[in-house]
Amino acid sequence: MSSIPSAPGSAHQRLTDLRNGLLSLHKTLLDSERATYERDIARIKSSTDFLKLVLYDPWFNWLHELSELVVLIDETLDAKEPPDGFSADRLIAQAQELLTPNEAGHGFEQRYFEALQRDPDVVLAHAKTRKLVASLG
Numbered sequence: 001m002s003s004i005p006s007a008p009g010s011a012h013q014r015l016t017d018l019r020n021g022l023l024s025l026h027k028t029l030l031d032s033e034r035a036t037y038e039r040d041i042a043r044i045k046s047s048t049d050f051l052k053l054v055l056y057d058p059w060f061n062w063l064h065e066l067s068e069l070v071v072l073i074d075e076t077l078d079a080k081e082p083p084d085g086f087s088a089d090r091l092i093a094q095a096q097e098l099l100t101p102n103e104a105g106h107g108f109e110q111r112y113f114e115a116l117q118r119d120p121d122v123v124l125a126h127a128k129t130r131k132l133v134a135s136l137g
Contacts, residue, residue: 011088012077014136018088018095019073021132025099026066028125032115033060062111069098092137099130 034044037059044050054060073091076083101113115122 011083011085014088015073015077015083015091017132018092018136019070019077021129022066022070022073022095025125025129026063026070028121029063029066029112029115030054030060032119032122033063036118062108065098065108069094089137092133095133096137099126099133101126 034050037053038044041059044053054063069091072094076087076091098108099112100109101116102109103113104110105113116126
């Protein structure tokens, strides 16, 4: 990443904080999905097997939307031009929208709702991430 001053409240700092919060939530969701997969489908024997499942198995596809948002934030942070307030606001709004579970929804929003219903760790991570996102907006 480029060395850009990260004064509190700067677009760069806000996006860095957002990225880190989303990565923490992503890890919690991966752990939760792994446990459910191992309970319902089969034991995952190695980290390599787990990575292959995360990348290619339909069970984990819904998490790709969150992964892609983190990549988009990374690309914005790594761009030649430092991120501006508009870019930060847009990505923060995108995160807010993504992190809205919906029982009747499709894809991420529905599977996220289901994860929240079954795993208290996901509930705690969700609350922490939503609080962070609200503080950045």
